[in-house]
Amino acid sequence: MKKLILMLLGVGMLYSCKDSNKGTLDLEKERQASIDSMKMEIEKQRIIDSMQLANSQKADSKREVVVVNQSAPAPAKKKWSGAAKGAVIGAGVGAVTGAAISKNKAEGAIIGGLAGAGVGAGTGAIVDESKK
Numbered sequence: 001m002k003k004l005i006l007m008l009l010g011v012g013m014l015y016s017c018k019d020s021n022k023g024t025l026d027l028e029k030e031r032q033a034s035i036d037s038m039k040m041e042i043e044k045q046r047i048i049d050s051m052q053l054a055n056s057q058k059a060d061s062k063r064e065v066v067v068v069n070q071s072a073p074a075p076a077k078k079k080w081s082g083a084a085k086g087a088v089i090g091a092g093v094g095a096v097t098g099a100a101i102s103k104n105k106a107e108g109a110i111i112g113g114l115a116g117a118g119v120g121a122g123t124g125a126i127v128d129e130s131k132k
Contacts, residue, residue, distance in 0.1 A: 002101060005097065005100075005101065006097075009093060009094075009097050012093060031076070034074075035073075038073060081124065081128055082124035082125065082127040082128040082131070083121045083122075083124035083125040083128060084121075084124065085120075085124055086119075086120035086121050086122070086123045086124025086125075086127070087117045087118075087120045087121035087124065088117075088120070089116075089120050090116035090117050090118070090119050090120020090121065090123070091113045091114075091116050091117035091120065092113075092116070093116050093120075094112035094113045094114070094115050094116020094117065094119070094120075095109040095110075095112050095113035095116065096109075096112070097112050097116070098110070098111050098112020098113065098115070098116075099112065
């Protein structure tokens with residue numbers, strides 16, 4: 001029974017580390033929408049600046065007005081590496097499995113969590129390397 005549970009746990013961990021392209025596509029769409037909205041705001045600001053410049057030239061032909069637009073894009077959120085995701089998933093699965101199998105639940109959860117985190121981090125690192 002223990003071997004069956006461990007085999008199912010191993011298959012579950014490998015399957016959970018699988019990356020889906022749907023999340024990446026959604027993130028790209030959101031990023032593009034954000035970039036498009038920023039471009040629209042910059043264009044609006046450029047029009048406002050040119051109108052202000054034209055008005056100031058009418059009021060005082062000798063005075064020059066220089067308007068600088070200093071809007072910077074927001075920094076992109078940093079993604080989790082495959083190793084980090086694998087470690088978190090592995091630690092959770094290992095802790096649950098260790099607590100279920102062991103007679104001493106706390107000790108089993110700790111040992112299982114550490115072992116699962118190590119295996120998950122290793123699996124995630126392999127996945128990261130294969131993507132590069």
